[in-house]
Amino acid sequence: MSLKSMTGYARARRSNDLGEVVVTARSVNHRGLDLHIHLPPELEPFEPALRAAARRHVRRGHLSLRVRFTPAHAAPGAALNRPLFEAYLKAFDEARTGYGIEGAPDLNAALRIPGMLVQAAEDEEAPEGLEALVVETAESALAALDEFRAREGAGLGQALRDLNAAIRRDVDSIADLRIPALDYYQSRLAHRLRELVQGMELDPQRIAQEAAILADKSDIAEEVSRLRVHVDELDRLLAAGGEAGKKLDFLMQEMSRETNTILSKTASSGEFGLRITSLALEIKANIERIREQALNLE
Structure with a gap:
């Protein structure tokens, strides 16, 4: 299945010996499915059939269908x-x-x-065959709307893949800096502990062990690993297509949480921490860009 944008526009026109039907379909972003069908009084009995047709094509978004009917001849009465x-x-x-x-x-x-x-x-009942003409015209408009939304979705999907690739590169760079940052933090802790216990009879090895234990709490290995899993999942969602919008929004929340933890854990890691911070902030910016784009996906 392909990704689909929630934004689109299409128009269809059909006619027969009963007259001419024109259907305009327009869709915009919405958290759920919000259908609005505008009909002239004589076509109002066809609304359930039109709603069913709309649901076959659109799963999410604000969809407006406008139907106009021009009879071939003035009806009796x-x-x-x-x-x-x-x-x-x-x-x-x-x-x-x-x-x-x-x-x-x-x-x-x-x-x-x-x-x-x-x-x-x-x-007075509508002429026989009019409902079929109206529904067929609506189906044509909705099919054209689907094509429009799929084209928009393809463009959005490529933009999201590019952003995710940038995140993957930054996560890999953070992974390369993890060990140097951890070593720096452990060395700094050991030095600080020696200063604090100066004059006391304490085993230097014990001091180094305590520094290592404290430094381990600033290790970002788990966060980096989970970010890599999320990046892979994002690629999988984009490849699978379909209704990806809500799933992407949830995934971005998880990625943002992991990135925030990395920022908090590496704040005291010196030059390496600064480089990690710069990369993590760029990841957060791209996460936000993905989230904004995902709002347009069905």
């Missing part, structure tokens, strides 16, 4: 929406006088405005 028609004439007159445009209102264009023709009897 259809009536003119007089307030809307009068508003059309008024707007046309204002545009003509305000901008000096020559011309007259186009009745055919006016009658094609959504809502201009309304059913006189609201309980």
Whole structure:
């Protein structure tokens, strides 16, 4: 499965002897699935079928479907929406006088405005085959939306892989500095302990052992190991595709926690600690970049 962005736009148009249906699909980021379907009154009975179609294509995000239907012929019992028609004439007159445009209102264009023709009897059933036309058009729009989101997702996926590769290089560099930083910290502790017990009769070997025990608490081997596991898991998630957004967000929290621990453990490791700090801060910056990008993924 491919990664998909939650942001996309698509439009589909279909027609037959009943008329023309136009469906616009637009999606943006959202924590869950939030469907909004906008239908003219005569198509409202088709909303459950459209919701089912939307759920087949979109798992997460705010999705807006707008459906417009223009009948091929005025249905029996259809009536003119007089307030809307009068508003059309008024707007046309204002545009003509305000901008000096020559011309007259186009009745055919006016009658094609959504809502201009309304059913006189609201309980009249929709023509046979209209639901199929509406749902098929929606499926076409949703399929096109899927293609748009997949293209966006491919670009996001490559950006995330590049950021993860940078994190991997920085983790490897930190691993190379781990032993020198640990040796420096242990030597510094031993020196400090000797200063504190100066004049006391204590075994120098015991002092060195105590320094080693204390220094061991600043060892970042476990954090480096877990970061490497997380980096591998991130690559696996990106390769697997599908609904990766929430999983990536959780993984970034874990990676950020390990990086913070590295920063706290190596704060007193001298020059090596400073180099580790610089690398760890860059890792944190890339983690945040990944988290921001992951918000756009389904």
